[in-house]
Amino acid sequence: MRNIRQLLHELSQDSISKSSFFLVLNTIVTTGLGFLFWTLNARLFSSEQVGLASAVISAMNLIIALTGLGFGTAIIRFLPTAETRDEKNRYVNTFLSFNALIVFAASSLFLLFLSIVSPRLLFIKESIYLAAAFIFFVTAFSAFSLLDSVMMAYDCARWIVVKNSVFSAIKILLPIMLVSAGAYGIFASWGIAAIIALIASLVFLYKRFGYRARPAIHESLLRRTFSFSFGNYLSDLLSRFPGLVMPIMITNMISPESAAYFYVAWMIAGLVLMIPDAISSALFAEGSRNSEAVEQRVKHCVKLILLALTPAVIIGMIASKYLLMLFGAEYSKNASLLLSLLILYSIPSSVRSLYLSIKKIRKEVGQIIAVNAIGSILTLVLCYLTMERGLVFIGLSYLTAQIAIAAYILAFGLRIPRREGCA
Template identity: 40%
Template sequence: MKTISKYYNYLASDSLYGNSIYLMLSTAIMAFFGFFFWIINARLFTPEQVGIATTLISVMTLISSFSLLGLGNGLIRYLPTSERKNKKINTAFTLVGLTSIIITIIYLLFIKIISPSLLFVRENVFFSLLFIIFIAFTSLANLSENIFIAYRSSLYVLLKNTIFSIIKIVLPIFLISLGAYGIFASVGIAMAISFLLSVGFLVRKFNYLIKLIVDTDVVKRIFKFSLGNYAAGFIGGLPAMVLPILITNSIGAKFSAYFYMDMMIINFLYIIPMATSQSLFAEGSYGEMELKTHLKKAIKIISLILIPAIILTLSLGKYVLLAFGRSYSNEGVILLQLLTVSVIFNSINYIIGAIFRIKNMVKELIILGFVNSCLVLFLYMVLIKYGLFGVGIAWMLGQVITSVVSIIMLVKSKYE
């Protein structure tokens, strides 16, 4: 027992290990509660309603990601050494909030063309207003996590997302009369509360003062880096965000639901490289002198946790899917296995991406994001005739080729 306690204290005292673990726990809790959230919804709603809800949530994720403008990574990179932290934070919050509102309104205006199955949202004024509000809060809540990471205080990300997950899982039963929109509203309400909680943490623990401003000096300081990261992150994240929409439009909403549940399970695995690479990025932003040491730690912790997790998912994935219903297991198990294998290559991309951010190699980040998205979406169009199996092959091949390209680019950069 003393050995375990001593080992825990060692991990907690190391900033990279400690913050990586908090971020992993945060995402694990979200995925765990999310798992039961979708089990509840699968029992309360039809597959078609679940499919529409996953499409709504995907749209919210897409717009909120677009609205971040790369400022999350900009804050991680420049907030640690800044003497005007509040100005940077307030400028980022203001820009992200306004951008999300504008983009959501534009989306609603063209929803009949972009997502005809979601036209009911625009036809209901109440739904439309809430749609705008929920997406704005989601964008701001996501940005707040980057602020805590920049402060190397990921414990608050864990607290925020735990509250979010608990609230989210309780709400669907009270909103069942809203159908698919009830599922979406459950996520939106929980996200709004979690953002307000984040602001409370910032005010109480980090002397944050709320003010709606756009400081031009701040924008000039971090704009180039943020814009490059924005482009790289948005382009690279397109497949995960748009595939549910494409699947709904091409082979049906129920297949979008099967894909979404598989991706939700895979998020348990993505926790590991994603959290570790974020902590690596934060540590490197305080100084590059120890980058090699931090990199070794990052590879070590990913390997120790990810390999057993992959083996477990490959072995037990089909049984986990049964919790949603037999159709989810029968239709989704092969896709789940393909996505599981691809996490190995995603890990390489995450770590190299963190190194590129630390070294301000924005061009390389954009190239990697472009390569990944083009590959996955092109292969999707070629292989969708094979159903979800084709989607899985497209995803896996995209990650494999992107990881090879990223390694080549990293090696090449050392000789320039």
């Protein structure tokens, strides 16, 4: 018992452990408050209005994802290398300003071609004011999201929880006042909450770190960091690609019902997958601030993942059937084994997550892209070849592909020098 208390005390004093905890807590809090947000909207608005609003928000998230260009990763990697406050300010202002320009342009193009891309969403540009508000909200939410990386780089992960909790809480209150606006009112609640939380976050960064937000783009900083940020952007898209296309593949090759079962199982498994992802993100942030003794930090992260992931996997597999019952008996009947396989998937996935964090610290972008590309291709090929056999074989394909990647990394890829020389 004393050893357990001592271990917990040591973990509470460790920066990686604390950052990981707050990142996991952030996901739990935002997921819970997000559920309340949509539950409230379901009572205040018609199902058609909720559906249209969710489509607009999905479009916003897609625009932000496609225009991100890896700036969040670049902020975490390069901001700690800045030696003065002014240099740090130049980094943040450059990334925020350049990202805002790209998002502004992409949002404008989206509205321009909206009648072709999604005619059902034409209501968001019924007037010039609604169209301008859409562009402004998307740009603000992109900047708001990018501040997560700024706070990670400044080693204040706990304030990510505060920032996103403020956003989520305000977002829940606003629909009550915007019922008359219909579907746009739901979207506006999201945008207004993001603006308020963005301003509060900028005030916090000014008071805590002396950061002054100004529109400025320093070309030398972009040239220095762009290959790293864009490489990580491509890698992230490759990593997410199987999850984006899998529901479509399942719908066409099995059935729409099976696609729903997969989506729910993947969503629940994501709560377990966030554990190694959070710890790996904390390792990346810590290693970017101080690239010495990476080997020691990796060993610590392995212990931390084992400590947190083992009970999560065991509990998740035991409770999989009951968790799916929350969505209906048919989900439990058809997706419980799939969910167990996807939860097991988190074990080899943790090897890949740690490996990619090491490569990010060392700026080895080619290796990052290669691992995610091979992993995604292998996953898609195995799923395609076995999909007609059912959802269980999709889960087995995911697990097999990730085990193969983890085996390669452990056998050939994981070479950690005792001293790192990342500039």
